[in-house]
Amino acid sequence: MKALTFKRYGKSPEIGFSDLPRPTLKADELLVEVHAAGLNPIDNMVMTGMFKPILSFQFPATLGSDLAGVVVAVGSQVTRFKPGDAVFASLFDLGRGSLAELAVVPEHAAALKPANLDFVQAASIPMVGLTSWQALNERARLQAGQKVFIPAGSGGIGTFAIQLAKHLGARVGTTVSTSNIELVRSLGADEVVDYKKQAFEEVLHGYDAVLGTLRGDALEKAMAILKPGAKIVSLIGPLDAAFARARGLNLVLRGVFGLMSRKIRRLANRQGASYSFLFVRPDGHQLAQLGQLLEAQRIRPVIDKVFNFEQAKEALDYLAQGHAKGKVIVSMR
Missing domain, CATH: 3.40.50.720 (NAD(P)-binding Rossmann-like Domain)
Structure with missing residues (x-):
């Protein structure tokens, strides 16, 4: 599968697209076809190595934390989701990334996508x-x-x-x-x-x-x-x-x-x-509660700019400028 990765910490992290093996699932995990990934400032900060003592990655490491997409497979112990479900999640602090065609999401980190949001809007929410x-x-x-x-x-x-x-x-x-x-x-x-x-x-x-x-x-x-x-x-x-x-x-x-x-x-x-x-933690139950507020239109997504997958590196560069009004999103489709 195609993923945007970095290969080392520091000033030359070697950001680029890599062909990675199709992920395998543990019993409590979902395999999600990513439709959109939301970017956050920490996605750029991670590559500097400043969180190296705290966050664990195996190189090449897939970038990105937030995603929205469709479940294509579930592990044997998953009870809350099934293939075909539209979900959103944060993968932050889980040693994996969202800027990829497929992503593995622990069941506890996922929630059903709010029905009134498209995938781009939903990907703007998790972190x-x-x-x-x-x-x-x-x-x-x-x-x-x-x-x-x-x-x-x-x-x-x-x-x-x-x-x-x-x-x-x-x-x-x-x-x-x-x-x-x-x-x-x-x-x-x-x-x-x-x-x-x-x-x-x-x-x-x-x-x-x-x-x-x-x-x-x-x-x-x-x-x-x-x-x-x-x-x-x-x-x-x-x-x-x-x-x-x-x-x-x-x-x-x-x-x-x-x-x-x-x-x-x-x-x-x-x-x-x-x-x-505060170091945010993934939590699907909290995401579900936020989803209810979004469906009731008590809160609305605010999106600055949407890039396509091939422009993902440019999207990170744009975010790093610090002038976005709301969220920057990468759409896979």
């Missing part, structure tokens, strides 16, 4: 949907009436997280450039800061939660807008010791990650807030 759900529902425990700051509201994660936060009854603050103000307001954002004209930390106040989506000093600046008891959930680091413990990493890495996050945790403590790093 941003699960990340938003796990950050806002599980980690921040966002309640109706609370205020959550979701910077970079026009990006892939921002466009979904704003809608989920509004569904949960929260008030949402975000930052965008002038041209994207109308977009995030249409998604439900209540307080919108044009970062080219104003500093968000001088405008916003009284926030109960912050979703860390931007590198640099954005998290440190966000301390100024927090209430005592606020929760900071970061998707981009720094990694912390709690994450290392949850992954079963050794004491050395626990210590390293603890040092990496010491400054931000200290700043959070001064504000009476808490800090944690």
